[in-house]
Each structure stands twice: as C-alpha cells, then as structure tokens.
Amino acid sequence: MAENNKENFLNEKVIPFFNRISSARHMVALRDGMTAAVPMIIIGSLFMIVGQFPVKGYLDFMTHIFGPNWANVVQYVTNASFNIMGLIAVAGISYSLAKSYRDIDPFSAMIVAIAAFILTIPLQVGKDGGLLIPLKQFDSSGLFTALLVGLFVTDLYVWLMHKNLVFKMPDTVPPAVSNSFAALFPGAISLFVVWLIRIGVEATPMKSIPNVITFFLQDPMSKVTNTLGGALVIELVICILWFFGIHGANAISGIIDPIMYAALAANAAAMKAHQPLPNIITKTFFDNFVHIGGCGATLGFVILMTFVAKDQEMKALGKLSIAPAFFNINEPVIFGVPIVLNYRIIIPFILAPMANIIATYFAMKMGWVAKTIGIYPPWTTPPFLSGILATGHISGGIMQLFNIVMDTIIYYGFFKSMDRAKLKVEQKATD
Incomplete structure (x- = not known):
C-alpha cells in the first residue's frame, strides 16, 4: 500500500512538475541550443583521439613519418570545433x-x-x-x-x-x-x-x-585538502557545475590542481626514496579512477545507451559516443543526451563518481589496490591500461573495471526510465 502511494505521488506530482519545467520555453531553448554543438563535439573528439592516442609506439611512428608537429596539425580540427x-x-x-x-x-x-x-x-x-x-x-x-x-x-x-x-x-x-x-x-x-x-x-x-564563478569558488575550494571528505566535496562541486552547463573541472582546476599535483609529487618522491606512499587523493586518482569516461563517470551510461537502449535516438548517440568515452571524452553525451539541466540523470551523474571515490579510496587504504605512484598517464588513456600505469600494478586496472561495473549499475535504473520516456515519444511520433 505504501509502495503504491509512493508511486502515485511520483506519477501524479513529481514527474508532471519536472515535465512542466523541462517543457518550459527557456528550458527547451537551452536544450536545443546546446544540442546544436553536438556534431562539432563528435568531430573534434575523433580528431582528438588521433592526435592524443596514448600508445608510445604509435606516437613515435607518427612523429617519424609526419614530423614533431604532427599532433598539433591534426588537432587544428579539434581546436576549431571544441573551442567554439x-x-x-x-x-x-x-x-x-x-x-x-x-x-x-x-x-x-x-x-x-x-x-x-x-x-x-x-x-x-x-x-x-x-x-x-x-x-x-x-x-x-x-x-x-x-x-x-x-x-x-x-x-x-x-x-x-x-x-x-x-x-x-x-x-x-x-x-x-x-x-x-x-x-x-x-x-x-x-x-x-x-x-x-x-x-x-x-x-x-x-x-x-x-571570473565571477572562479572568484566565488576560490576561497572555499582552496581550503579543501586531499582527504576523502575533501575529494567528495570537490566532486560534488564539479558535478553541480556541469549540471548548469559549466565545465566543472576547468572551473576549479586552478585552485585544486596545485594541491593534487603536489600530492602526486610527494608520492613520486616517497617511491624514489623507497618509503610508503603518503597520499591516496592525487591528480591521477581523480583522472583515472573517478572520472572514468569523463566527468560524471559516464562510461557506464554510454555502454547502456549503446547496447541496452531501445529508443533509436539513445542507441544512435551511444554508438557515436562509445569510442570517445573509452578515451575519457564525454562532451557528446553531456550535450547530446543532454545531461546539462536534465533532472532525469543528475542523481547518477553525481552518485557514480562519488561511489568511485569511496570504493577506490578504501581499496587503496586497505592495501588491496596500489596507490598512484607519481606517473601521470595522458588523460585520454583508456581504462584498465591507465589504472596499471597510474599505480604501477595490475590492481589499478582491476579497480577501474570494478568501478565501471558499479557505475553501470548506478546508472541503470535512471537510464531505463529515460529510455522508456524517449521510446514513448518516439512511438507517438510514428503513430
């Protein structure tokens, strides 16, 4: 009985309320306006992968054939698309x-x-x-x-x-x-x-x-240290900013990155001196174990879109986004779904990276997974490989696979709700 009352409340009050918000004139304009950027983002993503493919043999080969400046030339297209x-x-x-x-x-x-x-x-x-x-x-x-x-x-x-x-x-x-x-x-x-x-x-x-956003974030963020609580606060800020269309990681990078890089350098110095690594929360911790597939840990969501979605629009976007997602480029999803100002997906968008922080932190603290050793793999390095490089141990790669499975489970229920809603719209359009 209580479950039925809860379902009726959601169907009669909550969902219609958010539907009215999402169909409002200004919300529709935001959605349609940002969707216009999706083709350019996908094109830029493909050229970014070509220019930053994280395999040394490939990079050396391309440098030998085309010269030392080849990557910059390839990414002219990325700059012309991402930067607008x-x-x-x-x-x-x-x-x-x-x-x-x-x-x-x-x-x-x-x-x-x-x-x-x-x-x-x-x-x-x-x-x-x-x-x-x-x-x-x-x-x-x-x-x-x-x-x-x-x-x-x-x-x-x-x-x-x-x-x-x-x-x-x-x-x-x-x-x-x-x-x-x-x-x-x-x-x-x-x-x-x-x-x-x-x-x-x-x-x-x-x-x-x-500078307005950075100005108001600078003081509180500068007081956050590389602790578990600090990492959760940082990620919450990043996700909320992304929800409102602000590149969260870029907005606070000038404040947080010096702290994260210093922690990584301390680990590198300790390793060189054959001492225990002092820090868990570092720059590579975030880039390789939290933001798997990009901010919001969206790789699991893209996998669901590609292989589980019944709505043709979702499935098509998943197929276009799956390759960039494995290289931690998720702008096609952020602006294509979209995730920005989308109440249906904001909860897992926050929960998934939060879960990654907690799971990875305690796995490293308990000694089940090696800590990050001071090596900074390129941010486009795919999961599993980047985990091994970041920790110098296969346990880092296994931790990433665990996080991907966990993220997929977190996204699943919300993804199914969104997929059903989009499928109904698609079916009505074809009737």
Missing part, C-alpha cells in the same frame, strides 16, 4: 528562444546575443598592439556565460521589440533589410546594458565576467 562550444551555445539558445516568440526574427536576435557574449570577454593586447579575443572563452570555459547571455539578452531584445522600439522601413524594402534595421534600437540597448554590467564587474575584485 560556448559560441555555438549562445547562438543556438538565442535563436531557439527568439523563434518561440511571435513576430521576432530569430536571426537578428541571435546576432545581438553573439555580440553581447563577445562583449563579456576581456580582450588581450597582442605584441603588435592589436586586440585579441582569448579563444578559451569561446569553449566550455565560457559556457555558463553563454547560457546566461543567450537567455537574458534574447529576452531583453524580445521585450524591447514588443515595445515597438524599432526602426521601421517602408513596405517596399526587402524583409532581410527590414529585419536588420528593426534590430537597430533593441540591439543597441541590449548591448548597452551588457556593457554597463561589464564595467560594473570590472570595478570589483572579480575584474571580468568570466
């Missing part, structure tokens, strides 16, 4: 949101949003005195700013358009020209507002809009 995720997101979100309103030209709104996004980025002065835009702000590092700008500026632009603050052209003027001039006053006012916000932020210790 924020730019694609702001364009896609703005276009989708503007299109949902009546009598609004979405293309004009998108152009204004792109200009506003670039306006938030602090420019750098080149050697020749010219102004340079840091490309890093166009990638996932600037994604949160892109989400806010895409929504806020577009809504402001639409509101101004509905107030008839437009420059009207004669009816004989072609629509493309008329729409461009109609955007003149709303676009100018929108950019003026963003400009004022930027000036206000620059007058604070944060110095620039992209």
Whole structure:
C-alpha cells in the first residue's frame, strides 16, 4: 500500500512538475541550443583521439613519418570545433528562444546575443598592439556565460521589440533589410546594458565576467585538502557545475590542481626514496579512477545507451559516443543526451563518481589496490591500461573495471526510465 502511494505521488506530482519545467520555453531553448554543438563535439573528439592516442609506439611512428608537429596539425580540427562550444551555445539558445516568440526574427536576435557574449570577454593586447579575443572563452570555459547571455539578452531584445522600439522601413524594402534595421534600437540597448554590467564587474575584485564563478569558488575550494571528505566535496562541486552547463573541472582546476599535483609529487618522491606512499587523493586518482569516461563517470551510461537502449535516438548517440568515452571524452553525451539541466540523470551523474571515490579510496587504504605512484598517464588513456600505469600494478586496472561495473549499475535504473520516456515519444511520433 505504501509502495503504491509512493508511486502515485511520483506519477501524479513529481514527474508532471519536472515535465512542466523541462517543457518550459527557456528550458527547451537551452536544450536545443546546446544540442546544436553536438556534431562539432563528435568531430573534434575523433580528431582528438588521433592526435592524443596514448600508445608510445604509435606516437613515435607518427612523429617519424609526419614530423614533431604532427599532433598539433591534426588537432587544428579539434581546436576549431571544441573551442567554439560556448559560441555555438549562445547562438543556438538565442535563436531557439527568439523563434518561440511571435513576430521576432530569430536571426537578428541571435546576432545581438553573439555580440553581447563577445562583449563579456576581456580582450588581450597582442605584441603588435592589436586586440585579441582569448579563444578559451569561446569553449566550455565560457559556457555558463553563454547560457546566461543567450537567455537574458534574447529576452531583453524580445521585450524591447514588443515595445515597438524599432526602426521601421517602408513596405517596399526587402524583409532581410527590414529585419536588420528593426534590430537597430533593441540591439543597441541590449548591448548597452551588457556593457554597463561589464564595467560594473570590472570595478570589483572579480575584474571580468568570466571570473565571477572562479572568484566565488576560490576561497572555499582552496581550503579543501586531499582527504576523502575533501575529494567528495570537490566532486560534488564539479558535478553541480556541469549540471548548469559549466565545465566543472576547468572551473576549479586552478585552485585544486596545485594541491593534487603536489600530492602526486610527494608520492613520486616517497617511491624514489623507497618509503610508503603518503597520499591516496592525487591528480591521477581523480583522472583515472573517478572520472572514468569523463566527468560524471559516464562510461557506464554510454555502454547502456549503446547496447541496452531501445529508443533509436539513445542507441544512435551511444554508438557515436562509445569510442570517445573509452578515451575519457564525454562532451557528446553531456550535450547530446543532454545531461546539462536534465533532472532525469543528475542523481547518477553525481552518485557514480562519488561511489568511485569511496570504493577506490578504501581499496587503496586497505592495501588491496596500489596507490598512484607519481606517473601521470595522458588523460585520454583508456581504462584498465591507465589504472596499471597510474599505480604501477595490475590492481589499478582491476579497480577501474570494478568501478565501471558499479557505475553501470548506478546508472541503470535512471537510464531505463529515460529510455522508456524517449521510446514513448518516439512511438507517438510514428503513430
């Protein structure tokens, strides 16, 4: 009876509530806007694997054939695709949101949003005195700013358009020209507002809009040490930031990485001196035992999508994502499912890496698994191999396999719920 009441409560109250949220105008715009980046992410992932394939013999062979700069040349495509995720997101979100309103030209709104996004980025002065835009702000590092700008500026632009603050052209003027001039006053006012916000932020210790998140995280994160509790806090912050479209690992890397690398260096020094390794929580601990398949430990989820999904969309995305996932590249899943702002998947997205931390920590503490020895395998090294390299022992690889199985089990129930929901939508569309 109690179980039935619980199920009725979920079906009648909780699920409809989240369904209303997910179908809201702005949530749909966020989903559709970020989905626009998926093809570029998949293309960039494939070229990244080619340029960073973690086998020394392969790298030496490619260097011998194509020269020492070959990897940089290959990854021109990766840079051109991965490094514009924020730019694609702001364009896609703005276009989708503007299109949902009546009598609004979405293309004009998108152009204004792109200009506003670039306006938030602090420019750098080149050697020749010219102004340079840091490309890093166009990638996932600037994604949160892109989400806010895409929504806020577009809504402001639409509101101004509905107030008839437009420059009207004669009816004989072609629509493309008329729409461009109609955007003149709303676009100018929108950019003026963003400009004022930027000036206000620059007058604070944060110095620039992209620094706002890092500024508020810096003090609390700098106090977290390499303990089990600290590792869990770090991972919770990373996952929550990713849920809101912020690259969590990048956002706190400047604060946490020095601590993690120092712990790894201490292990390397202890090993060289033939002393017990002092630290469990290190940089390689996170990269190789926690983020298996990428942040959120999504390899298990991708395996389910590829081999278990009944919904054709999920299965197709799984097949496209499985190869990058084995090299710890999970942007195709993050933005393709999407995981960002997806209430159906946020719980396992947090629980899976948390479980990896706890299981690996106690296995290493009990001496069942070797600690990380100071070697830092490339982050694209596939599981099992990276575990062996990171610990210098096969127990590291076995621990990774255990974590993958555990992650798959954690994701399974939530995956099945999502798969069923998507399958119903697919079947309705074909009826």
